Amino acid sequence: xxxxxxxxxxxxxxxxxxxxxxxxxxxxxxxxxxxxxxxxxxxxxxxxxxxxxxxxxxxxxxxxxxxxxxxxxxxxxxxxxxxxxxxxxxxxxxxxxxxxxxxxxxxxxxxxxxxxxxxxxxxxxxxxxxxxxxxxxxxxxxxxxxxxxxxxxxxxxxxxxxxxxxxxxxxxxxxxxxxxxxxxxxxxxxxxxxxxxxxxxxxxxxxxxxxxxxxxx
Amino acid sequence: xxxxxxxxxxxxxxxxxxxxxxxxxxxxxxxxxxxxxxxxxxxxxxxxxxxxxxxxxxxxxxxxxxxxxxxxxxxxxxxxxxxxxxxxxxxxxxxxxxxxxxxxxxxxxxxxxxxxxxxxxxxxxxxxxxxxxxxxxxxxxxxxxxxxxxxxxxxxxxxxxxxxxxxxxxxxxxxxxxxxxxxxxxxxxxxxxxxxxxxxxxxxxxxxxxxxxxxxx
Numbered sequence: 001x002x003x004x005x006x007x008x009x010x011x012x013x014x015x016x017x018x019x020x021x022x023x024x025x026x027x028x029x030x031x032x033x034x035x036x037x038x039x040x041x042x043x044x045x046x047x048x049x050x051x052x053x054x055x056x057x058x059x060x061x062x063x064x065x066x067x068x069x070x071x072x073x074x075x076x077x078x079x080x081x082x083x084x085x086x087x088x089x090x091x092x093x094x095x096x097x098x099x100x101x102x103x104x105x106x107x108x109x110x111x112x113x114x115x116x117x118x119x120x121x122x123x124x125x126x127x128x129x130x131x132x133x134x135x136x137x138x139x140x141x142x143x144x145x146x147x148x149x150x151x152x153x154x155x156x157x158x159x160x161x162x163x164x165x166x167x168x169x170x171x172x173x174x175x176x177x178x179x180x181x182x183x184x185x186x187x188x189x190x191x192x193x194x195x196x197x198x199x200x201x202x203x204x205x206x207x208x209x210x211x212x213x214x215x216x217x
Numbered sequence: 218x219x220x221x222x223x224x225x226x227x228x229x230x231x232x233x234x235x236x237x238x239x240x241x242x243x244x245x246x247x248x249x250x251x252x253x254x255x256x257x258x259x260x261x262x263x264x265x266x267x268x269x270x271x272x273x274x275x276x277x278x279x280x281x282x283x284x285x286x287x288x289x290x291x292x293x294x295x296x297x298x299x300x301x302x303x304x305x306x307x308x309x310x311x312x313x314x315x316x317x318x319x320x321x322x323x324x325x326x327x328x329x330x331x332x333x334x335x336x337x338x339x340x341x342x343x344x345x346x347x348x349x350x351x352x353x354x355x356x357x358x359x360x361x362x363x364x365x366x367x368x369x370x371x372x373x374x375x376x377x378x379x380x381x382x383x384x385x386x387x388x389x390x391x392x393x394x395x396x397x398x399x400x401x402x403x404x405x406x407x408x409x410x411x412x413x414x415x416x417x418x419x420x421x422x423x424x425x426x427x428x429x430x431x432x433x434x
Contacts, residue, residue: 010317010336011336012340015341067347071340116343121341122228122333124232126286130236134284144235148235152231181237
């Protein structure tokens with residue numbers, strides 16, 4: 001099965017390394033000429049190209065591919081590429097990297113279903129490791145992280161729709177944060193891990209500044 | 218148990234949200250005055266402060282804390298803080314965010330054991346989801362990702378020591394990449410998932426440009 005990966009930086013390269021072992025034909029494009037040169041010198045087959053251009057996407061085999069991963073670090077460019085794909089290669093399933101919450105909203109609004117906030121999973125893994133280090137049970141730490149992610153991803157999708165209405169957005173986000181805290185505390189109660197009075201869960205607020213309609217460019 | 222978190226951006230906020238539900242007393246510092254103001258308006262208790270200063274770390278309760286998470290997006294500042302901690306609060310276990318491989322090397326070289334490359338886990342999760350989407354078995358995708366991460370983390374630590382010797386570094390990295398590919402392919406063979414001729418696994422090369430001693434500032 002053919003996969004096109006646009007961007008071979010921190011995200012694209014790790015992802016390509018993992019996918020590669022699973023028997024897929026991967027074509028990698030990168031927009032950074034220096035990066036392309038460097039990767040080629042190391043024996044990695046990377047093409048220089050801007051995937052927002054139809055001819056370059058075609059040359060990369062987009063017509064025969066099932067899936068494209070947009071792993072570049074530039075949401076405006078990602079959005080441009082999404083438009084090109086929609087117009088010329090509508091069969092492609094799009095997986096897209098987002099910087100954070102605000103970028104994720106933009107991509108979700110465009111109808112991209114598979115959106116990945118680039119630092120999200122590492123934050124949660126570090127959180128799990130901190131809990132282990134403090135003597136928490138492994139199962140409970142993983143379980144909390146799993147619930148946290150599931151709820152946060154669901155909320156991300158719901159909130160994307162209302163982000164242009166500042167008042168609704170903020171009040172809904174606040175409520176979601178309270179809900180999340182209750183879910184996690186209830187879970188801890190049930191499984192007998194310890195708990196306390198709690199501090200406002202910050203998960204949904206991490207980038208309020210950026211998401212605030214006043215700040216969105 | 219007291220935890221100090223330095224930095225409440227994309228990483229710190231998610232992490233704080235997760236840890237909060239587990240009954241710890243968390244103190245959050247942020248160096249960005251706008252971010253502090255914004256988070257405070259939202260009811261999140263964040264202190265403005267630069268954790269590389271002894272007095273501010275002390276005020277944040279570092280003396281009574283067991284663990285500090287350095288979640289800022291600036292490795293030079295992180296290194297400054299590590300030095301302050303080592304000097305004044307040596308009991309603190311340090312968890313540190315790194316931008317990518319090159320930053321991770323610097324922190325590991327300083328003796329920081331818990332180092333997290335900020336986009337690493339999200340790249341792997343996206344890879345797992347791509348494999349699912351292409352019809353791969355869930356177990357195998359997770360297993361590949363797990364092996365990939367374990368090997369990559371171990372190699373990161375080994376390579377950190379030799380990064381100043383360009384020739385040794387590059388040849389060792391190339392060999393590690395081959396080893397990783399063999400491990401993953403052998404695993405796939407054993408579990409009966411399909412395989413192919415393989416393409417040079419890029420995991421260890423993702424930031425060669427940055428890690429190349431000629432480019433390291």
